[in-house]
Amino acid sequence: MVFELKSIYKDYMQGKEAVPVLKDITMSVDEGEYVAIMGPSGSGKSTLMNIIGCLDKQTKGFFIFDKTDVMSCSDKELSEIRNNKIGFVFQNFNLLPRQSALENVELPLLYAGVPKKERKERAIAALKRVGLEDRMYFKPTQLSGGQKQRVAIARAIVNKPRLLLADEPTGALDTKSGDQVMELFKELNDEGVTVVMITHEPDIAKCAKRVMYIRDGQLHDGAFNTRAAGADQPAAASETAAEAAPASGTEEAAEA
Ligand SMILES: Nc1ncnc2c1ncn2[C@@H]1O[C@H](COP(=O)(O)OP(=O)(O)OP(=O)(O)O)[C@@H](O)[C@H]1O
Numbered sequence: 236m237v238f239e240l241k242s243i244y245k246d247y248m249q250g251k252e253a254v255p256v257l258k259d260i261t262m263s264v265d266e267g268e269y270v271a272i273m274g275p276s277g278s279g280k281s282t283l284m285n286i287i288g289c290l291d292k293q294t295k296g297f298f299i300f301d302k303t304d305v306m307s308c309s310d311k312e313l314s315e316i317r318n319n320k321i322g323f324v325f326q327n328f329n330l331l332p333r334q335s336a337l338e339n340v341e342l343p344l345l346y347a348g349v350p351k352k353e354r355k356e357r358a359i360a361a362l363k364r365v366g367l368e369d370r371m372y373f374k375p376t377q378l379s380g381g382q383k384q385r386v387a388i389a390r391a392i393v394n395k396p397r398l399l400l401a402d403e404p405t406g407a408l409d410t411k412s413g414d415q416v417m418e419l420f421k422e423l424n425d426e427g428v429t430v431v432m433i434t435h436e437p438d439i440a441k442c443a444k445r446v447m448y449i450r451d452g453q454l455h456d457g458a459f460n461t462r463a464a465g466a467d468q469p470a471a472a473s474e475t476a477a478e479a480a481p482a483s484g485t486e487e488a489a490e491a
């Protein structure tokens with residue numbers, strides 16, 4: 236088990252009033268899974284991702300990440316979980332603009348206290364893994380959108396995280412670059428990396444082995460059959476979800 240959410244609620248305070256955003260979310264993700272979370276704008280996807288990514292805490296309910304009760308963690312412990320166990324990929328890449336691709340990818344290793352020489356070797360291996368070793372001294376402004384996202388993926392996997400967590404990873408990309416990113420996610424998942432990806436695009440969600448649908452803060456497990464074209468109405472737990480999520484691969488992210 237990588238993480239488990241049990242009856243998670245999240246309210247945001249609007250003045251004195253609590254606005255419920257997540258309502259009774261229960262889900263778990265095992266090693267080697269590839270899960271897409273879909274839902275319309277404002278349904279609570281990013282709010283859920285912030286909780287799974289240990290960037291924010293739930294209002295109520297249990298959240299266990301890699302055997303740790305996240306609610307009881309200090310801010311320092313939370314940042315350690317984020318640095319060591321989660322690789323983040325965002326819609327807008329979030330690369331440091333003045334640093335080279337190599338320096339961006341080295342960053343999580345710098346935070347983790349990895350010595351300089353090993354940092355460089357591992358960052359180069361991760362950039363090779365995403366096919367960008369020939370661009371390692373380029374700055375983000377000298378890279379295309381798809382290349383920037385591949386640098387961000389190299390940065391996300393360089394620390395061999397327990398979970399690769401992506402929020403709309405193809406949202407800012409053209410179709411071809413988006414497909415390349417999806418191909419990379421598939422390869423990484425085949426190598427044993429656990430992936431959770433948020434998207435509102437059905438074509439992108441199809442790349443995952445299991446799809447969950449969130450609407451108005453509530454989760455509908457397997458309510459979206461990825462293999463049946465256009466089947467976007469809620470259905471009973473889809474077989475696609477069950478059959479396509481083998482609890483395989485315990486290896487961590489491979490960099491090379
Ligand atoms: N910091 C905040 N304070 C108050 N309300 C918030 C805050 N963050 C999000 N919300 C509200 O929570 C709801 C869900 O927002 P969230 O960002 O999770 O949606 P989303 O599904 O990611 O949407 P999108 O597809 O547009 O990114 C929205 O109604 C939003 O207004």
Ligand SMILES: [Mg+2]
Nearest residue numbers: 280281282402
């Ligand atoms: Mg969002």
